[in-house]
Amino acid sequence: MALVLASLATPAAAQPSSAPDFDAIMAPQGELREPITVTPARPWDEPQVASGGAIEVSLPTFQALWEQTRATARALSSGRLGPALVLGAARYSGRAVDGALHLDVDLSLTLGRPGAWKTVPLVGEGAVLVSAEVDGAAIGVTTRSGYHVWLTRKTGEVVVHMKLLVAPRGPRGSIEYDLVTPRTPVTSFSCRFPVAGLEPRVDDTVRSEVTSDADSTTLTATLRPTTRIHLVGFRDLGDSAGTQARVYAESLNLLSVDDGALELFSEIKYTILYAGTKRFDVLVPPGLTVVSADGRGAFRYELEERDDGTLVRGETAYPIRDDYAVSLRLRRETKKGGERFRVPLPKNLGVERDAGWVAVEVPGKMRLEEASRGEGLSAIDTRQLPPELVRSSVSPILRAYHYTTSEAPLELAVTRLPERDIASESVDRVEASTVVSREGVALTELHLTLRNRLRPGLALTLPASAEVRSVLLDGAPTKPSRDQAGRLLLPLKRSAGAASSLTPIDVQLVYEEHQSGFGWIGSHALGLPALELPVAVVEWRVYLPSDHRYGAFDGDVGEGYTDGRWSQAVVADSGSDESGGGDLDGAFDEGAPSVETAETGAMPVRITLPTAGRQVTYSRFWVPAEEAVMTRFRYVAGWVPAAGELLAGLLLVLGAWLVAGRRKDLPGVLVRAGGAALVVAGGAGVVLISSAHKLIPFLVLALIAVMLHRKTIPVAWRSLREWSTRVPERYRGREARLERTVPWRGVGRVVLLVALVLVGLALLDDALQIAVGVLEG
Numbered sequence: 001m002a003l004v005l006a007s008l009a010t011p012a013a014a015q016p017s018s019a020p021d022f023d024a025i026m027a028p029q030g031e032l033r034e035p036i037t038v039t040p041a042r043p044w045d046e047p048q049v050a051s052g053g054a055i056e057v058s059l060p061t062f063q064a065l066w067e068q069t070r071a072t073a074r075a076l077s078s079g080r081l082g083p084a085l086v087l088g089a090a091r092y093s094g095r096a097v098d099g100a101l102h103l104d105v106d107l108s109l110t111l112g113r114p115g116a117w118k119t120v121p122l123v124g125e126g127a128v129l130v131s132a133e134v135d136g137a138a139i140g141v142t143t144r145s146g147y148h149v150w151l152t153r154k155t156g157e158v159v160v161h162m163k164l165l166v167a168p169r170g171p172r173g174s175i176e177y178d179l180v181t182p183r184t185p186v187t188s189f190s191c192r193f194p195v196a197g198l199e200p201r202v203d204d205t206v207r208s209e210v211t212s213d214a215d216s217t218t219l220t221a222t223l224r225p226t227t228r229i230h231l232v233g234f235r236d237l238g239d240s241a242g243t244q245a246r247v248y249a250e251s252l253n254l255l256s257v258d259d260g261a262l263e264l265f266s267e268i269k270y271t272i273l274y275a276g277t278k279r280f281d282v283l284v285p286p287g288l289t290v291v292s293a294d295g296r297g298a299f300r301y302e303l304e305e306r307d308d309g310t311l312v313r314g315e316t317a318y319p320i321r322d323d324y325a326v327s328l329r330l331r332r333e334t335k336k337g338g339e340r341f342r343v344p345l346p347k348n349l350g351v352e353r354d355a356g357w358v359a360v361e362v363p364g365k366m367r368l369e370e371a372s373r374g375e376g377l378s379a380i381d382t383r384q385l386p387p388e389l390v391r392s393s394v395s396p397i398l399r400a401y402h403y404t405t406s407e408a409p410l411e412l413a414v415t416r417l418p419e420r421d422i423a424s425e426s427v428d429r430v431e432a433s434t435v436v437s438r439e440g441v442a443l444t445e446l447h448l449t450l451r452n453r454l455r456p457g458l459a460l461t462l463p464a465s466a467e468v469r470s471v472l473l474d475g476a477p478t479k480p481s482r483d484q485a486g487r488l489l490l491p492l493k494r495s496a497g498a499a500s501s502l503t504p505i506d507v508q509l510v511y512e513e514h515q516s517g518f519g520w521i522g523s524h525a526l527g528l529p530a531l532e533l534p535v536a537v538v539e540w541r542v543y544l545p546s547d548h549r550y551g552a553f554d555g556d557v558g559e560g561y562t563d564g565r566w567s568q569a570v571v572a573d574s575g576s577d578e579s580g581g582g583d584l585d586g587a588f589d590e591g592a593p594s595v596e597t598a599e600t601g602a603m604p605v606r607i608t609l610p611t612a613g614r615q616v617t618y619s620r621f622w623v624p625a626e627e628a629v630m631t632r633f634r635y636v637a638g639w640v641p642a643a644g645e646l647l648a649g650l651l652l653v654l655g656a657w658l659v660a661g662r663r664k665d666l667p668g669v670l671v672r673a674g675g676a677a678l679v680v681a682g683g684a685g686v687v688l689i690s691s692a693h694k695l696i697p698f699l700v701l702a703l704i705a706v707m708l709h710r711k712t713i714p715v716a717w718r719s720l721r722e723w724s725t726r727v728p729e730r731y732r733g734r735e736a737r738l739e740r741t742v743p744w745r746g747v748g749r750v751v752l753l754v755a756l757v758l759v760g761l762a763l764l765d766d767a768l769q770i771a772v773g774v775l776e777g
Contacts, residue, residue, distance in 0.1 A: 020146030020180045022227045025121050029084040084113040085120060089186040096193045100273050101166040101177055111155045117383060121147040124180025128165035128248050128271045134158055140402040142386050151384045167273045175234040180227060187223040192216055203230040245275040249348040251356030252389045257414050258364045264330040266346050276319025280326055284310040285344040291329040338415035340371050347406040354406045359389050360399040365417045368398050376408035377401055425455060427533050428504060432540040434526060440517040446509040451495045451502035459487040460529040465513050472508040518548055520637045530628035538629060540618040549641060551634040553616060641689050648685030649698035655679035656702035
């Protein structure tokens with residue numbers, strides 16, 4: 001078939017959706033955009049490179065290149081993060097068929113940064129990308145910044161093989177081809193035109209060669225790094241009668257799934273080659289209703305019902321070339337509550353390729369799951385979707401797909417999410433204070449702050465042994481009651497103000513619990529009532545007897561909610577009891593034993609809660625309804641650690657006494673070894689029970705024991721007496737040299753005496769603590 005180039009003369013091709021911007025794609029990926037510059041030994045304009053030849057450079061130039069290569073290798077080996085994408089060579093080869101360029105492209109590239117997404121520019125949107133493969137497998141391609149791009153997480157060296165169609169452009173008699181490409185360091189181009197005598201030219205070439213034979217012309221060229229392959233030099237050689245248009249379609253489908261309806265918004269993009277066309281037919285799957293169809297160029301359509309669906313016969317007033325788009329809005333009713341359905345994809349009739357994208361959004365309260373998926377359709381990351389499709393969604397896209405044929409089966413299932421009633425009311429804040437005596441009596445005061453519209457009362461579940469002592473509503477005494485389940489009902493009143501600005505009300509509750517008292521060692525449990533409403537903030541202060549030591553506080557926390565945190569601090573006594581929290585007598589302002597329910601008619605009382613002892617604070621955000629805040633802790637009487645500390649210290653002193661022995665036979669060695677073990681064990685015990693500084697008096701006492709064992713103290717005492725009797729005589733005889741006669745040994749002995757006094761006081765303090773604890777226990 002003869003090629004008539006003139007018949008393919010077309011108006012200027014439509015511009016892509018966005019102007020090609022290669023740097024906008026490469027810059028975020030760490031492209032090395034600054035070229036390596038070398039100052040040559042002698043200047044030249046451009047090197048003349050011959051095919052298969054060699055280039056000679058001077059020795060200084062070679063050395064400079066060698067040093068730069070070594071510096072690059074050192075930078076790579078230093079562990080610095082390199083670029084995510086490096087483009088290599090690009091080879092374009094093909095032929096002209098019916099005026100359009102059919103090109104095979106091999107693009108070499110290197111991908112880095114494992115795990116990161118890379119955006120690989122393949123070719124400009126103005127070209128028809130028939131296929132793109134890596135290692136024989138098709139890849140998904142989307143559009144960015146005027147380019148067809150490939151989004152991938154691959155790493156290493158990769159070769160992308162593509163098939164392209166490039167339509168001619170320009171007025172009749174002066175045809176040209178314009179292809180937007182990625183900028184690669186090496187670009188080669190070869191194309192055969194089935195017409196003899198042509199004089200094609202390519203812009204930005206380093207080397208170009210045109211050969212002709214009897215029925216064809218071949219162009220071979222090597223290009224500089226460029227983002228455009230521009231071919232010119234073609235002339236009008238014949239007439240265009242009888243040439244058929246070839247149409248390629250790509251559909252962008254946004255499926256919106258709601259309870260009771262499916263809506264599909266489709267934009268079908270056509271690329272038209274060789275000639276113009278006026279017909280654009282789309283087959284809509286059965287069950288879908290065509291809400292609207294629109295396109296430019298005086299577009300009109302008719303609907304034809306068929307057994308396999310509804311045919312949309314679209315037509316324009318004049319033939320369309322290059323690019324065109326048709327928008328469809330389709331709708332189908334579904335079952336309330338959800339169902340399993342096949343995704344309806346419009347089928348473009350009379351096209352060479354029918355590929356596209358599917359994005360699924362769920363604006364309502366529905367759960368979306370993929371039921372099945374067939375060949376020709378692959379799931380992709382939402383970042384691989386065309387940007388205009390993502391921007392069109394009104395809610396997050398939950399599923400994304402790319403298909404190579406509109407007949408690819410895809411089934412989805414939607415179900416309505418269960419609805420749960422959310423409490424319209426909650427307690428804003430609960431502030432609790434609990435005072436616990438040594439006898440196990442716990443008095444708890446609750447302050448509940450909430451906003452109330454219509455609720456008559458608030459139910460709460462008290463601990464089993466609790467007795468209500470006082471209830472106040474906004475400072476006024478009130479009477480509680482019980483519901484059928486036995487829960488305590490606190491009366492409420494409506495908050496003042498509008499619904500959006502209700503005034504909080506305050507409810508105060510005081511109750512008393514009786515548990516086992518605090519002994520020498522054991523554990524204790526405390527809890528707050530469970531409210532029928534959720535609580536936003538809980539602040540709980542617990543006052544415990546200060547003559548005990550306490551371990552970590554553990555609490556029960558519901559799943560999915562923030563755990564509370566305990567913090568300890570010792571506070572000053574209020575004056576009611578030296579031990580803190582040990583006596584609750586006098587807490588009541590009025591002498592009623594308890595507050596009964598409303599049926600008894602007992603008068604409510606006011607209670608002043610004593611806050612003394614060791615304070616422990618619990619803070620927590622959001623407690624669910626009907627959940628009680630519980631805690632359990634271990635305790636030990638204060639004198640028990642003191643006794644343990646004293647025992648460990650005495651073991652240390654005894655070990656030092658044994659170590660000071662001078663016997664060198666086997667029993668003596670064993671005794672000293674045992675003494676060393678006692679020293680280590682006693683010192684570790686003192687540190688674990690108390691702290692490191694508590695070792696000091698026992699170390700001094702151990703030193704004294706060693707000195708007594710070796711009879712060093714009597715000798716020191718005699719030396720001190722002799723020195724004291726000679727001081728006056730020495731002072732009178734050597735008055736001028738007083739500074740040189742400072743009795744350092746005497747000073748040391750005085751210091752030793754002071755140390756003995758301090759050690760005695762420390763041991764006496766421990767003994768008194770033990771005695772008092774035993775007597776009070």
